[in-house]
Amino acid sequence: MPLSLKLKLNLLKSSNSSVDYRFLLFLILVTQGSVFLKIIGIVLISILRFNANLYVHSFGLFYLLIILYHILFGIYLLVFNSVFYFPNYLLCLAFWSICYITLSQILYFLKVNPAEGIYKTIDAFFVINIIVIAYQFVNTTLLYGSLNPYSVTNSAGDFIKSLYANSSVNFIIMSFFSIMYLQRRKWRFGLLAILFLLMATYMSGLVTFLGAMVVGIYLFSRIQIKKKALIILGVILIFLFFNYFAPGNVTYATRYIYRIIENDHDAPFKIKSFYQTFEYWTSSIGSFIFGAGGGNFSSRVAFITSGDYVGWFPDSLNYVSEEFKKYHLDIWTHDFNNPWDNRNNTANQPFSFYNQIIGEYGLIGLLFFIFLYLGYIIKKWRMLTYSKFLVIVLAGFFLLDYWFEYFSVIIIFELLLLIDIKRNSEKNITTVY
Numbered sequence: 001m002p003l004s005l006k007l008k009l010n011l012l013k014s015s016n017s018s019v020d021y022r023f024l025l026f027l028i029l030v031t032q033g034s035v036f037l038k039i040i041g042i043v044l045i046s047i048l049r050f051n052a053n054l055y056v057h058s059f060g061l062f063y064l065l066i067i068l069y070h071i072l073f074g075i076y077l078l079v080f081n082s083v084f085y086f087p088n089y090l091l092c093l094a095f096w097s098i099c100y101i102t103l104s105q106i107l108y109f110l111k112v113n114p115a116e117g118i119y120k121t122i123d124a125f126f127v128i129n130i131i132v133i134a135y136q137f138v139n140t141t142l143l144y145g146s147l148n149p150y151s152v153t154n155s156a157g158d159f160i161k162s163l164y165a166n167s168s169v170n171f172i173i174m175s176f177f178s179i180m181y182l183q184r185r186k187w188r189f190g191l192l193a194i195l196f197l198l199m200a201t202y203m204s205g206l207v208t209f210l211g212a213m214v215v216g217i218y219l220f221s222r223i224q225i226k227k228k229a230l231i232i233l234g235v236i237l238i239f240l241f242f243n244y245f246a247p248g249n250v251t252y253a254t255r256y257i258y259r260i261i262e263n264d265h266d267a268p269f270k271i272k273s274f275y276q277t278f279e280y281w282t283s284s285i286g287s288f289i290f291g292a293g294g295g296n297f298s299s300r301v302a303f304i305t306s307g308d309y310v311g312w313f314p315d316s317l318n319y320v321s322e323e324f325k326k327y328h329l330d331i332w333t334h335d336f337n338n339p340w341d342n343r344n345n346t347a348n349q350p351f352s353f354y355n356q357i358i359g360e361y362g363l364i365g366l367l368f369f370i371f372l373y374l375g376y377i378i379k380k381w382r383m384l385t386y387s388k389f390l391v392i393v394l395a396g397f398f399l400l401d402y403w404f405e406y407f408s409v410i411i412i413f414e415l416l417l418l419i420d421i422k423r424n425s426e427k428n429i430t431t432v433y
Helices: 003-015 021-031 034-046 050-054 060-080 082-112 117-145 166-184 186-197 203-218 225-243 249-260 269-281 285-290 300-304 322-326 327-336 353-379 387-397 407-433
Strands: none
Touching: 021 034, 021 082, 021 117, 021 407, 034 050, 034 082, 034 117, 050 082, 060 082, 060 353, 082 117, 082 300, 082 407, 117 166, 117 186, 166 186, 166 203, 166 387, 166 407, 186 203, 186 225, 203 225, 203 249, 203 387, 225 249, 269 285, 269 327, 285 300, 285 353, 300 327, 322 327, 387 407
């Protein structure tokens, strides 16, 4: 078949493309907060599109090698350290396997659908977010008896979590959507996404997001100086708007920024956690090269199996490694009783992907991430448009939590990244021929 005719057929297929409802259902189930529904989503999509899991893509090599490394090093820890590590071992294996399965399903979804159909499915998913957030906001106004619940309490944004586990996940996903939609000039969806991320009042996320965007615009963008100045003005206006409707949250964030800059005895405990990770990482050759092992130093798995984080994990299977007990678990238990603000919040939590990859997988895991995960993105860098900013803000968000273990933030990131690559690859082919 002549290439020109093939391209015409692809364009015709694109014009008739529609929402992929099976993948849409998968997205809804796997990204929302219930562990039970996440499992249902994974099982359903694996049955409906089993062959997707058999397709090995270069982007998925990071997950495959992390899984292989965890299997081998975990066996060593079980034999020579403690058999009670087995629940952590299995849970880590399950978590990384789910990451691989979700990526495989995304890749298959992109393979069998034209770009237009993929974007229609993403739009449908975003509209569902809109509906859920509107419902949650109405409930919040009724709860606090005010059209502006943010003037009543700093925690009003905690109720604006959309489909997801909490408002911080909603904030990050909305930040991804805002970047994608504004770059594609879908202004209504883009502005709605900005409004929704502000409604979540995730202050650590907001500071990180705005800072990362400014860095990205000035270092990695070809935007004209005048437009860059307008963008900075827009950032200032967003801050002023937010300060007007939620002044308590701005005061709260400013206080912590000041403590980070001062970096004295009142510094947030997250800063302390980074020092602890570096201390452990450089404490021996073994910890430097291999790390403590999955679920043994700083991860969602480590907290889940500690018995002090979630209610669904059986107490009889609780396990805490010596490394976790000595370092980040101590921060967590102290967090609720610290002498200066007695609050559990992002600034005090030791949660961070960087703590996880360095502390649990050592130099080996860090190199896997740099050369396989980031390496794939860098290799495709010239094909990226809005995804360049997604990568920059995600690098900042990695400071805040163990996002690979939530099965929401990374799924949306990988979906938007890979459709950006697919769309621009198709454009390049059309341009050449």
